[in-house]
Amino acid sequence: MLLLSGNALVVFKTMVFESFLLSGLAMWAWVFFHTRSFAAALLAGAAFTFAPWRMHNLPHPQYLGFQYLPLALLGVDLNAQKISPGAENAGHDPSIFNDSSGPGAGLLALALQMAAS
Numbered sequence: 001m002l003l004l005s006g007n008a009l010v011v012f013k014t015m016v017f018e019s020f021l022l023s024g025l026a027m028w029a030w031v032f033f034h035t036r037s038f039a040a041a042l043l044a045g046a047a048f049t050f051a052p053w054r055m056h057n058l059p060h061p062q063y064l065g066f067q068y069l070p071l072a073l074l075g076v077d078l079n080a081q082k083i084s085p086g087a088e089n090a091g092h093d094p095s096i097f098n099d100s101s102g103p104g105a106g107l108l109a110l111a112l113q114m115a116a117s
Contacts, residue, residue, distance in 0.1 A: 015064055022067035024049035030070040033077060 005011065028045035035041065048070070057063040 012061060015061055016058065019064035019067055020049050020054075023054070023070075026067050026070040026074070030074045030077075033074055 024045040027048035028041045031044040032038065032041035
């Protein structure tokens with residue numbers, strides 16, 4: 001982009017726009033995977049996109065890469081369910097990490113399952 005425009009401000013504005021757009025879409029995808037509710041996913045995407053800490057970090061381009069966090073969590077969930085993004089989600093259990101023995105027990109079970117395979 002810098003080669004096309006010759007202006008660093010245009011590059012920064014493009015990075016900010018891309019970061020906000022992808023953050024909202026990524027959070028929408030993750031919440032929609034769990035709830036299957038378009039409205040809830042839209043609200044979560046908007047809340048994640050325009051969170052106060054994101055506005056506070058605008059002058060720092062190194063903090064604009066948070067759009068990958070919901071995608072990483074979606075990847076973990078898809079791997080835990082052993083399905084692909086286009087597969088039918090009939091056996092989806094959104095409570096995989098909500099084990100009654102503690103909040104980290106489901107994550108530990110997932111880590112052990114991944115290490116064994």
